[in-house]
Amino acid sequence: MIDLDEQNHQPAKSGTTTHDRLMARRKMTLRLVAAFVVGVVLGGFGVSQLRDSRDQRERNAVVALVALPQSANLGGSFSEGSVQLPGQLMLINAGPAPITVRAVQAERPGVVVRNTGQLRLLPPGGTGQVLVELRFECSIAFQPEPLSLRLSVETDDKRVREVTYPVALAGSDWERDALGMCPRG
Incomplete structure (x- = not known):
């Protein structure tokens, strides 16, 4: 209910x-x-x-270098038509980060350039000299086209990079010093 x-x-x-x-x-x-x-x-x-x-x-990772031949008037020797002498290469780091130059070399008919093995740390905007060994064949070494230098550099990120830079031998200290040791003929 x-x-x-x-x-x-x-x-x-x-x-x-x-x-x-x-x-x-x-x-x-x-x-x-x-x-x-x-x-x-x-x-x-x-x-x-x-x-x-x-x-x-x-x-x-950017590598920007300027390379300039410096005086090679540090002694040397003449043998079998070629001159061997030590030289210096002025390097300028135009990049934004420090780099370490590990190796420098160049080779073309009549010319061989190699560094002497020392490493060179270059801060951004910094300059430094690298000692190199130069070999020039007196009969064919000095041509007007630039010599292409190959540089092995280590960047700040610990990577090794190869860069090339053209260096004018004509009129350089290297040419002057080597021609002074080549026989006049």
Whole structure:
């Protein structure tokens, strides 16, 4: 039996459960949005750091050298039509990072240039001299085209790179000193 005269009717409790679920969803959505924003900020910072690191590595990998023959008037010898003498090569590091010159060499008919084995550290914008051994065949060595020097250098990132640089022998101290030792004929 149902008593319809009773005044104690209470509303169903289903409204508070729905409200609680809605609040929980909003909190979860806010947490996800906050996590996403934090992820974007951290990701952007990380990408920026990686880009800066990559740019720094690329700058350190750049090798820019200028090479100039210096006086070879340090003694020498003449034998069988060729002159052998020690010389100096002035190197200027025009790059943005320090480099270590490991080897210098050049070879073409009538000319051989080799360093004497010492390493040379050059800071950015710095200069230094490398001792080289020069051999010139008096009959064919001195031609107008530049001599292509090959330099082996170690960059700041510990990688060894080979670079070439043309050096004009015509009119250089090396030519003057070698011609002074070649017989006049």
